[in-house]
Amino acid sequence: MKRILYFDACAGVSGDMFVGALLDLGANLETVQRHVASLGVEGLELRACRVERRGLVGTKFDVLDPGTGHPVDEPAEGGGQRHGHGREHGHDALHRHHHPNPALPGHHRHRGLPEIRALIRGAGLPGPVAGHAVAVFELLAAAEAKVHGRSPEEVHFHEVGALDSIADVVAAASAFCQVGADEAWCSPVHVGSGTVRCAHGVLPVPAPATLELLRGAPIYSDGVRGELATPTGAALLKHFCAGFAPLPPLVVERVGYGAGSRDFGVPGLFRATLGMALESVAPSQAANLG
Numbered sequence: 048m049k050r051i052l053y054f055d056a057c058a059g060v061s062g063d064m065f066v067g068a069l070l071d072l073g074a075n076l077e078t079v080q081r082h083v084a085s086l087g088v089e090g091l092e093l094r095a096c097r098v099e100r101r102g103l104v105g106t107k108f109d110v111l112d113p114g115t116g117h118p119v120d121e122p123a124e125g126g127g128q129r130h131g132h133g134r135e136h137g138h139d140a141l142h143r144h145h146h147p148n149p150a151l152p153g154h155h156r157h158r159g160l161p162e163i164r165a166l167i168r169g170a171g172l173p174g175p176v177a178g179h180a181v182a183v184f185e186l187l188a189a190a191e192a193k194v195h196g197r198s199p200e201e202v203h204f205h206e207v208g209a210l211d212s213i214a215d216v217v218a219a220a221s222a223f224c225q226v227g228a229d230e231a232w233c234s235p236v237h238v239g240s241g242t243v244r245c246a247h248g249v250l251p252v253p254a255p256a257t258l259e260l261l262r263g264a265p266i267y268s269d270g271v272r273g274e275l276a277t278p279t280g281a282a283l284l285k286h287f288c289a290g291f292a293p294l295p296p297l298v299v300e301r302v303g304y305g306a307g308s309r310d311f312g313v314p315g316l317f318r319a320t321l322g323m324a325l326e327s328v329a330p331s332q333a334a335n336l337g
Contacts, residue, residue, distance in 0.1 A: 052228035055318035056236040059275025062215030064317035067305025069222035071106035082221040085170045101314040105304030110214045120308045160188040179220035186282040194255040233288045235265035239275035264291045273311045296325035
């Protein structure tokens, strides 16, 4: 009996959308919070709440800014906002310069891949959770290194951006392990179009790191302007998914929706569907479901 987790990225994907969808599907928030707290990093606070996106309801997962208590992807005064559906963990976490926050220890520091790897492995997390989280960060670092002409070990994440990224990635690993899927697949990924502004200036959408991470995967844009798929979202899909294909035949058990932060004119929801592969369900079992 094979349990399949199928992701629908018709509205793109970001780290917080990925986690939100799995929480909506049934992963336990307190377990996620406990796993993230085990890192021992001051300032990491998580929240999840139900929200509406163009008439549809899903779960919004947030990492809270330790200085303000507000979600880190909340629009800034004057209407500014970090690009993407939610928190951008590729170029922003790598190069973005936040206002120093005295609440954070060593807020001028940068966290490199070796430090993040050691932090996760030394946190006492369950083996699968730590393994998934480290692997996702290694994918992110490798993609950033390639597009910037560096080695993965030379990639450094700005302190606040790294805290945000660590929370999302560890939360995603925790939630995924809770769902109990034997295999994960994803639809073709809607990446958006246009340009996005980051510390390097104006970049095309999808951002270079996102495109690098999605090499070999089917991607598309239907003209929606904006960054729908972020590097962290792409890294999570690349790590967890066996492949990218249309929805396979399955008997649906549960469905969850993870909400993004911005409105691009389509419901900003990343969908996760959990079900039994049809070939592993006997006709009598299928008839009795529902």
